[in-house]
Amino acid sequence: MVDLFDTEPDAPVDLNGVTIWSGWLDDAAQSAMLAELRDVARAAPLRQYETPGGQKMSVRMTAAGEVGWVTDKAGYRYAPCHADGGAWPDIPASVLAVWRAVSGVDRDPDSCLVNFYGEGAKMGLHQDKDEADPRWPVVSISLGDPGLFRVGGHSRKDPTKSRWLNSGDVAVLAGEARLAFHGIDRIKFGEGEVLPEGGRINVTLRVAQ
Numbered sequence: 001m002v003d004l005f006d007t008e009p010d011a012p013v014d015l016n017g018v019t020i021w022s023g024w025l026d027d028a029a030q031s032a033m034l035a036e037l038r039d040v041a042r043a044a045p046l047r048q049y050e051t052p053g054g055q056k057m058s059v060r061m062t063a064a065g066e067v068g069w070v071t072d073k074a075g076y077r078y079a080p081c082h083a084d085g086g087a088w089p090d091i092p093a094s095v096l097a098v099w100r101a102v103s104g105v106d107r108d109p110d111s112c113l114v115n116f117y118g119e120g121a122k123m124g125l126h127q128d129k130d131e132a133d134p135r136w137p138v139v140s141i142s143l144g145d146p147g148l149f150r151v152g153g154h155s156r157k158d159p160t161k162s163r164w165l166n167s168g169d170v171a172v173l174a175g176e177a178r179l180a181f182h183g184i185d186r187i188k189f190g191e192g193e194v195l196p197e198g199g200r201i202n203v204t205l206r207v208a209q
């Protein structure tokens, strides 16, 4: 029987140590977050970065917070300003609220990366290790089209497990899984209902400095 008054979130799923809360954000919360993320992208426009090796990434990115993750031929790093020279916008309140609810730590993040996956975009297997102290967790929020998330271990060669991340899902990389290899193999472009123009947004929160 469907309990209309049951507001408890679903139990989390474990994917090689990554905790996934499916449907953490309801439709209203997703729309509210999307509006705040559009403001972020207006203040600091999405850009297609190059890897240090000179390859254009398929994902377009922007950031919020004290520092934003950027990459170019000089390397991967956290920068205090965006390409137009201004400070990054503040981390949206709706995004901070998710960190406070699921991160399990009592310190707020100082960096929020906003990834936009258009048709055909993906992200290769990598570790998040540009942060000063990788003991702080990474909290990842998915909006828009489904994305196939792959998680392995601490070595690139370790076996991996995959799961579709849907709009409103939240993943937490903490403990052993904080430095797990992970990536997005592909998205189902146009299948989500939240972004009328299609595409997937992923927001990650980190303590970078």
Ligand SMILES: O=C(O)CCC(=O)C(=O)O
Pocket: 113, 115, 123, 128, 140, 147, 149, 165, 182, 183, 184, 202, 204
């Ligand atoms: O898009 C995702 O779900 C993962 C993004 C990611 O791994 C990253 O930004 O470091």
Ligand SMILES: [Fe+2]
Pocket: 126, 127, 128, 182
């Ligand atoms: Fe990552």
